[in-house]
Amino acid sequence: DTAVSQTPKYLVTQMGNDKSIKCEQNLGHDTMYWYKQDSKKFLKIMFSYNNKELIINETVPNRFSPKSPDKAHLNLHINSLELGDSAVYFCASSQARNTEAFFGQGTRLTVV
Amino acid sequence: DAKTTQPTSMDCAEGRAANLPCNHSTISGNEYVYWYRQIHSQGPQYIIHGLKNNETNEMASLIITEDRKSSTLILPHATLRDTAVYYCIVRPYSGGYNKLIFGAGTRLAVHP
Numbered sequence: 193d194t195a196v197s198q199t200p201k202y203l204v205t206q207m208g209n210d211k212s213i214k215c216e217q218n219l220g221h222d223t224m225y226w227y228k229q230d231s232k233k234f235l236k237i238m239f240s241y242n243n244k245e246l247i248i249n250e251t252v253p254n255r256f257s258p259k260s261p262d263k264a265h266l267n268l269h270i271n272s273l274e275l276g277d278s279a280v281y282f283c284a285s286s287q288a289r290n291t292e293a294f295f296g297q298g299t300r301l302t303v304v
Numbered sequence: 305d306a307k308t309t310q311p312t313s314m315d316c317a318e319g320r321a322a323n324l325p326c327n328h329s330t331i332s333g334n335e336y337v338y339w340y341r342q343i344h345s346q347g348p349q350y351i352i353h354g355l356k357n358n359e360t361n362e363m364a365s366l367i368i369t370e371d372r373k374s375s376t377l378i379l380p381h382a383t384l385r386d387t388a389v390y391y392c393i394v395r396p397y398s399g400g401y402n403k404l405i406f407g408a409g410t411r412l413a414v415h416p
Binding site for chain 2: 196227233234235236237240248250282284292293294295296297298
């Protein structure tokens with residue numbers, strides 16, 4: 193069973209569209225994250241949720257809105273997509289805020 | 305910005321030990337050293353972490369110098385599947401919510 197799963201794995205869309213990426217973890221963790229890996233391969237944290245509460249928001253544009261319906265899910269909705277949003281987005285989870293993080297396989301978003 | 309410095313790339317022969325160095329000269333007393341790796345097209349994978357004592361698990365060993373300003377990740381018998389980018393990260397144990405700050409890492413190539 194996949195511990196942290198993201199859908200879709202690949203997403204190609206046009207500028208201006210709205211899209212969502214879903215993330216689910218079956219590890220029973222209470223903290224989830226979104227990271228972005230840009231074309232230069234640097235990984236940067238975007239958001240963190242602990243028990244459905246937003247904990248970290250790293251100056252991400254308002255077009256990005258995370259939604260956590262429950263502890264096992266953290267979805268990422270992006271409005272008005274721009275070319276610069278093209279990247280690989282990774283979801284992760286951890287049990288409590290200080291334990292090791294488990295990452296999903298990533299969603300490669302391409303905005304054309 | 306990442307608080308660690310790592311070589312850009314390293315090579316290792318299959319079956320030999322891979323020793324990956326990391327410099328973290330500005331590490332604080334409450335900060336741990338974490339190692340993650342990212343195999344091509346996959347999400348980052350936790351390897352090991354430590355504070356000041358040497359640590360070993362089924363994947364690797366972590367050697368931290370007495371002054372804690374540097375550390376070495378050791379893969380005792382590297383295999384082709386260990387080819388990946390290895391990230392050395394320092395973060396406080398309390399607080400931080402797994403706000404992992406990834407640098408450029410070391411690209412390890414294991415060859416036959």
